[in-house]
């Protein structure tokens with residue numbers, strides 16, 4: 001199945017929304033969607049605020065370029081997530097400021113880098129495993145992200161940014177936005193001994209909103 005105009009338009013629209021909110025500065029960040037045998041991803045070296053629907057890159061699920069401009073150098077990350085989550089059809093990845101800032105801090109949990117500040121974080125993100133630094137586009141980073149993705153649909157990469165996969169591009173974008181907002185709250189609360197949701201409250205949110 002190939003990618004229709006509606007899918008292309010949605011990629012352009014959500015890319016612009018992320019850019020307008022300051023979540024994909026410069027030419028950073030990438031979005032993708034997939035069918036059974038192909039992936040459509042934002043092209044390499046492109047600003048998400050100015051995507052051209054006719055130039056979006058198309059590759060096979062194995063990463064062979066078959067249409068549009070050359071794909072993002074971070075395609076391997078998207079492939080790793082799709083491999084681990086066969087039911088997910090969209091990935092959003094951003095280098096948003098607060099998420100990157102948090103990813104550089106010492107003492108983060110590798111199982112869940114951010115605390116459950118609000119129920120919305122628990123609902124939209126769930127858990128945020130932290131992956132140690134490896135060069136962008138490297139097989140090592142792809143392997144580590146792929147392993148972390150077994151535990152969660154969202155991942156934070158040290159000194160780099162966040163990733164989320166979901167059954168729809170809209171949900172994946174919602175998740176990276178939620179990660180950014182929670183990271184911002186975490187930084188704002190630093191040093192103030194804030195109260196977070198307790199284990200019971202988190203379990204209840206997970207029960208009510210699986």
Ligand code: ZN
Pocket residue numbers: 029074093094095136160161
């Ligand atoms: Zn990146």
